[in-house]
Amino acid sequence: MRTAVIDRRTAETDIHCELNLDGKGDTRISTGIGFFDHMMTLMAFHGRMDLVLKADGDLDVDDHHTIEDCGIVLGQAFKQALGERTGIARYGSFTLPMDESLASVNLDISGRPYLVFNCEFSRDSIGMMATEMVEEFMRAFAFNAGITLHINLHYGNNDHHKAEAVFKALGHALNGAIAQNSDVLMSTKGMLE
């Protein structure tokens, strides 16, 4: 089993994360931000990962530090759990509809962090989560996990559906990319970084 446990404490947030990449999608998420909990639950379930994520952040300021730091910790846990990366598919792509919305996630577990994010929201926030924090979460996750991550929202009207399509597609794309299909390291240069 590919697992990692990370605890990270700063003056702004206190985060505990347990990740099992070879899980069944079991989750225990509690960040104090209901819509973000919903997104983390969907991502882990559709990624078939077991995820415990507990965050105690400075929500009296706003949601920024908590969501960004959850992205950092989840990225660190993902990278640590993945380990040597020998045998993984490396690339993952998934296009997912959620009612009227359609999102694509294309990623490469390359060791080279990059984020392309083309997704516009019409509302400032969904519940207690600012819509601008979707991009911030993705950047923090991609850069700490070492993933080249492209996210494109093709169309949609409802911001809840748009975000849900993006996070579900991310789960599926990650699940495909971490699948172990061989004993080969998928790099002609012999290393992923």
Ligand SMILES: [Mn+2]
């Ligand atoms: Mn929903």
